[in-house]
Amino acid sequence: MSRFAIETVGLNHHFGPQAVVKNLSLQVPRGSIYGFLGPNGAGKTTTIKILLNLLQSPADTVFIFGQELNHNRIACLEKMGSLVEQPAIYAHLSGKENLINRCILLGINKSKADEMLALVGLTEAATKKTGKYSLGMKQRLGIALALIADPELLLLDEPTNGLDPNGIIEIRNLMVELTSKHGKTILVSSHLLAEIERTATHVGIINKGEMLFQGTINELQDLSKPSIKIEVDDQAAAANILSSNGAEIINEKEGNIHITYTGKADMGKLNTLLVQNGVTVYSISTDRKDLENLFLDITSKN
Amino acid sequence: MRSFFISLQSEFYKSRKTLAFWAAIIVPVVICGLIAFGYYTSSEKILKYNYPGMMLWFQYSSAALGVMGMLILPFYVMFMAFSVNNIEHKNDTWKTLFSQPLNKFSIYSAKYFYALMLLFICTILFPLLTYVSGYLLQTLVPKYTFKDYDPAIILTRFYGKLFLASLGILSIQFVLSLIWSDFLKPMGIGFIGVIAGIITANVGWKHAYLIPYSAPTLALRAASGTKNARPEDLPIFTQEIGVSLACAAVLFVAGYFILSKRNIK
Ligand SMILES: Nc1ncnc2c1ncn2[C@@H]1O[C@H](COP(=O)(O)OP(=O)(O)O)[C@@H](O)[C@H]1O
Numbered sequence A: 001m002s003r004f005a006i007e008t009v010g011l012n013h014h015f016g017p018q019a020v021v022k023n024l025s026l027q028v029p030r031g032s033i034y035g036f037l038g039p040n041g042a043g044k045t046t047t048i049k050i051l052l053n054l055l056q057s058p059a060d061t062v063f064i065f066g067q068e069l070n071h072n073r074i075a076c077l078e079k080m081g082s083l084v085e086q087p088a089i090y091a092h093l094s095g096k097e098n099l100i101n102r103c104i105l106l107g108i109n110k111s112k113a114d115e116m117l118a119l120v121g122l123t124e125a126a127t128k129k130t131g132k133y134s135l136g137m138k139q140r141l142g143i144a145l146a147l148i149a150d151p152e153l154l155l156l157d158e159p160t161n162g163l164d165p166n167g168i169i170e171i172r173n174l175m176v177e178l179t180s181k182h183g184k185t186i187l188v189s190s191h192l193l194a195e196i197e198r199t200a201t202h203v204g205i206i207n208k209g210e211m212l213f214q215g216t217i218n219e220l221q222d223l224s225k226p227s228i229k230i231e232v233d234d235q236a237a238a239a240n241i242l243s244s245n246g247a248e249i250i251n252e253k254e255g256n257i258h259i260t261y262t263g264k265a266d267m268g269k270l271n272t273l274l275v276q277n278g279v280t281v282y283s284i285s286t287d288r289k290d291l292e293n294l295f296l297d298i299t300s301k302n
Numbered sequence B: 001m002r003s004f005f006i007s008l009q010s011e012f013y014k015s016r017k018t019l020a021f022w023a024a025i026i027v028p029v030v031i032c033g034l035i036a037f038g039y040y041t042s043s044e045k046i047l048k049y050n051y052p053g054m055m056l057w058f059q060y061s062s063a064a065l066g067v068m069g070m071l072i073l074p075f076y077v078m079f080m081a082f083s084v085n086n087i088e089h090k091n092d093t094w095k096t097l098f099s100q101p102l103n104k105f106s107i108y109s110a111k112y113f114y115a116l117m118l119l120f121i122c123t124i125l126f127p128l129l130t131y132v133s134g135y136l137l138q139t140l141v142p143k144y145t146f147k148d149y150d151p152a153i154i155l156t157r158f159y160g161k162l163f164l165a166s167l168g169i170l171s172i173q174f175v176l177s178l179i180w181s182d183f184l185k186p187m188g189i190g191f192i193g194v195i196a197g198i199i200t201a202n203v204g205w206k207h208a209y210l211i212p213y214s215a216p217t218l219a220l221r222a223a224s225g226t227k228n229a230r231p232e233d234l235p236i237f238t239q240e241i242g243v244s245l246a247c248a249a250v251l252f253v254a255g256y257f258i259l260s261k262r263n264i265k
């Protein structure tokens, strides 16, 4: 059995002349919450549609739990629940009827419908026509529809779109619970890092169809090189001493000097040097670039 | 096979509250109801003609058959084929439908079969209601001669033929509505088709039978030409029916290939 819930091998996709997915090698480990990040138009939805076989892909490029997608379409789809872009809901039916319709299609017990309504907090709106639902309510129903078959793998395309802060937190907790308690795997796309930073175990960052980073959330954090901020009375003298002793100065202004962090011992040595040479050191602190900026950096390079 | 029945059940479930579904029932009820009402209120005028049983049945049923075959049936078929597909276009649900673990051909053929079933319901209600209302009129107006003739055979033959004649149109409209999400393209083409069909059939163009849209009119024309012959002998598998069935078969297959090769947006 493959160690990956989703694996793509050199996946490409074109819309006419436009290459939307370029040589994408997605690797979503089992049991992970994989944050699929990228700005609008990056190709996230397109990739998810390929994973669902809604868009054609060449043979031997997409594997779901180790099974080749094109040859095992139904077996693969049985393992996946999905919410793609705006939730697809029959507007003339009520929330409950939408769920019952899905129960019919999946051959599952209709009592599941009430259970799912309760799970996403729509019990009171169960009999209301979904055409009259707010965007957030539709999104909740979309999530209920994705979950109703209790799939091993969930593909959620920007699931928190239109949700209120409470709803966002609920979805986050739900995702954590599904992976930690029920061993599910979740691929969740977003254009905001902040949104998945706290829940994702793995991250893939895509821009213009290309994967720019893929790894664990810790690996992503390691990428943001920590730096040291030193606040001194005499900036010029301090900069001089630091650079002549091998420190890498990132920038300096208004009495603050940023240098690359190279280890505790080095930092202590530099501090002593500054003091011995008559520079007053007001403060020394580590300065970590936050992930949001890192994300912006990565996606704006191309 | 299981996929097919599941999909069919779902088609029924999700469209049971739509106009396309209810129209299949309401249209025959309203038309037959109006005609029966007319025969009841103006029974004296009709009784003056002293129609024998068969002739009375013939007059009575052609009233519905006439409007039905010429106009209402083609337009209902257009609207229904549009509606069955539009339920997915409108709600952007093609993508969910095709991401269920169900065979694509089953999903497609269930949808097609559902459209076929609605057409069948609509065309079977007409003869049934005509039959029942005829005997009801007989009890209300005892002087009528409905009791002298059993119209079961001619009614089945006429409406059976009409059903077969509509299959070509249904398939064309079904595929057009499958491809295009907007209302105007399939309706526009259908409208032109129906008008062209009626005209070519009525001017007696010898190749009119090749246009599936003229099939219902042609099928009925053969029916009204049987006044002297025995109406029970109405030939069913005529040229236009052949064209209609062939067209239905080809488009059913073509529709599936279009769908399976198409990327679902
Ligand atoms: N059906 C389509 N036809 C043509 N181009 C499309 C289609 N869908 C998406 N695109 C293009 O593909 C690119 C990626 O879109 P998408 O996958 O929706 O991005 P994301 O979900 O990351 O915002 C965009 O440039 C978009 O314009």
Ligand SMILES: [Mg+2]
Pocket: A044, A045, A046, A085, A157
């Ligand atoms: Mg998107």
